[in-house]
Amino acid sequence: MSHHTFTHLDALESEAIHIMREVAAECANPVLLFSGGKDSIVLLRLAEKAFRPGRFPFPLMHIDTEHNFPEVIEFRDYRAKQLGERLIVRSMEDSIKKGRVVLRSETQSRNAFQSVTLLDAIAEFKFDACIGGARRDEEKARAKERIFSFRDEFGQWDPKNQRPELWDIYNTRTHPGENIRVFPISNWTELDVWEYIAREELEVPSIYFAHKRDVIRRVSGILPISHLVQPQAGERTENIMVRFRTVGDMSCTCPVESEANTVDEIIAETAMTRITERGATRMDDQTSEASMELRKKEGYF
């Protein structure tokens, strides 16, 4: 018996490919959620590894808050086209027009409301499984979520009533109207994601790298100036070197000060960083200790 190296990235990759193939084989109508962010970029690579030389056995879908960074949207379209796979975009603007989402103001964060548009899209296409890029190291509620996370017909997650998940034998069965969220990179950390991006030489949107940007500093963190965020009286605009660790809603995604210009430099920073990804960059996760848990119960990713 010859011995081979099998690194933690090899183990995580093989596990994720196995999960994707289980979804494709057992679910009637799956979809892969692709936002243009780094986690879903990794998902697309894993899908290539799982299904090439065949086509993906599912379309890609993005729930667009229309508060996204333009660089990310551009990258989303570019990558989908490059892969030659079908991309569905459903916009929160439509949910707002239909009165399904009511916002207090134009500039309010839209993260929490994505659930409505997502659930509408799931109903429209009758998707029974949504493959997403969530990771358990992101947040306390995620740490307790299954890889195959069952949702009832209202899209709700019930943390106290999850199906036991043993070995890697996955129960993919649903009743009509119910669906499963599947997280193939549940066991990856932020560092694993960047190491994999480096190993596979994957492209990522430019805003992950350090760049000069106009920002203001608020108690909650550094905020990028955009049509959604303008300096208020007494606030000073600064032009500093920053990069984004996550690329969500522009009104509540904070960059971090950084000079990291390459994936290797990002890995170095990530390995050293002393603040969690969501703690550093997501204002909507700071509002209460249970923010994510509450959003998930309502049907969030």
Next chain:
Amino acid sequence: MSIIEKISFDQTELLRFITAGSVDDGKSTLIGRLLHDSKSIFEDQLTSIANTTQKRGLQGVDLSLLTDGLQAEREQGITIDVAYRYFATPKRKFIIADTPGHEQYTRNMVTGASTANLAVILIDARKGVLTQSRRHAYLASLVGIPHLVVAVNKMDLVDYSQAVFEKICEDFSAFAVNLNLRNINYIPMSALNGDMVVERGDRLDWYQGTTLMDLLETVSIEDDINRDDFRFPIQWVCRPQTKELHDFRGYMGRIESGSIRIGDPVTVLPSGLTSRIKEILKFEDPVDEAFAPQSITLTIEDHLDISRGDLLVKTNDSPRVSKEFNAMLCWLSEQPLDTARKYLVKQTTRIAKAVISKIDYRVDVNTMDRETASSLKMNDIAHVGIKVQLPLVCDDYARNRATGSFIIIDESSNNTVAAGMISVSGN
């Protein structure tokens, strides 16, 4: 900061482990200590738990709060399910399955243990080997965890006494002799003070063995997977049917055990058809050889009727293929087993209708005694006979964890109601 030198991102292995203990054994403190001393806790997490410690009228930073999860749990001060934690050292990346120790313990521990390479069983040095320690050891052996650590914790409360530690080791090994546990390590520690967890400390000088972290970093996991018997369940058949790849038929799946080379003769089970391996593809790269647990694509020399649920083995290997087998079952559902009902068995990529035709005995997990039973309720463990409508490849779980395991699904609720381990030997 020297972490960047410490975390090299090329050649680190992955080790999964589970911690078993009840509320007062200091399990959360131990996990907190591992994360804290390996510098895996972030500043905002520390701030958050420091705030919570204060809110509860306590002082300092209570490391056990790190593993608190959901709002419901925080309000009630309990943990309700398996939570997964991650940390890395220069040598390995670790996944901890953290399971709470209350009445649903059997179900949660079996779930967390099913993917673990190693189990840490916590024993309170003041209390010694208790009924629950025996239960934890039994469950670890049932689920076939290859490595066991008996962590004798709270040594600070017994004056770091060598005699106390040795008595506990003796008691535990006397009992463990009867279990299928291959590699047991005993470590005295104080998770609270950090002795023998990551650092050695200076209060346990009489102990010559490794710290917990040393052991986690160095225990050999290479042979935790069966390296002998090639098993390749077909997950997905790839037929692009494009101009260039008109005749391409790739069999996609993960090698569950053993390895395979180009040219190897293979048999398709259950049909018994044979062929040879033509190509092995790792994504776009052709390779000569592949091994468990790689996810790969295989092509074979002949056109055979092969689909999902079939299993490739090497032709010189002939595992038992049968519609009847014996197994140990752990019942997971609040809905008890009904022997008159049909269920679904999912084993590797195969799903078959099944009935539990007999319950030979139920195991009392506290005493290991065998007792008769006509049904099974949640947390029960039993030896049963199962009849399935399609033939399955019946590998003994003790020999092959990947193919000897299965789950039982209730077709009406779609819930996973039991975990099963095939026992060929009949025990």
